């Protein structure tokens with residue numbers, strides 16, 4: 459969050475600077491006064507009797523200093539409240555003209571993303587990796603499927619909770635192309651730490667090409683092995699939980715796999731997306747993400763290779 463890549467994160471960083479420097483100043487002032495008081499305090503020698511009379515003596519000087527410090531503290535705290543309110547308002551003012559609409563749903567422990575722009579047949583769903591166009595506002599609608607999650611992409615925006623039964627929204631814009639790490643920022647169970655989201659900001663033309671590709675159903679697999687992999691996908695349990703558009707697989711319990719091969723990571727940032735990791739994931743998800751809602755599927759080596767070959771075609 460110290461390297462903002464868009465206007466929303468920039469505003470939050472400004473507020474962060476105001477708070478951090480104010481608190482640092484107050485801390486330094488308190489230590490300074492403490493050092494000065496210690497240095498000035500009357501020294502006594504061993505064997506002296508304590509000067510109890512000082513407890514009775516009126517001390518108008520220190521009284522005034524403490525009073526002034528209280529007033530200054532209250533004023534500084536008020537100033538921080540005002541700065542927060544102004545930041546909040548500025549965050550809400552980002553223009554949403556020509557915004558890209560994405561519905562993000564938090565699941566234990568992955569994210570689904572539905573792009574709802576244009577006519578209904580233009581919507582598509584993906585998971586764990588969202589692409590956005592550089593320089594264009596994005597309006598994310600946030601929902602939760604099971605428990606409370608929180609979406610935080612530090613370089614682009616502040617945190618926002620996803621609460622079951624409610625809808626929240628998050629506005630952001632990326633002004634530099636890049637891959638931005640997002641995290642679930644609200645403890646949501648066993649695998650909370652492995653609930654990552656990648657936000658990929660593409661130059662506009664590249665983004666449009668990505669969208670056009672996502673709108674297509676899955677490609678026909680070429681080669682006997684991949685065709686057999688597709689058959690296994692339908693006949694094993696996979697299709698009960700996963701959807702592959704353009705085939706009969708329509709499960710909604712797990713991530714949409716129509717274009718899984720085009721993603722950088724598997725299982726919300728748990729593993730890099732390589733054929734070897736994919737095979738390892740399918741044969742024993744619990745080993746890599748204990749508690750995850752995908753069961754292990756016992757498969758022969760041949761079947762596993764065929765399945766991995768098929769998933770590899772889903773670009």
Ligand SMILES: [Cu+2]
Nearest residue numbers: 607642646653
């Ligand atoms: Cu979560």
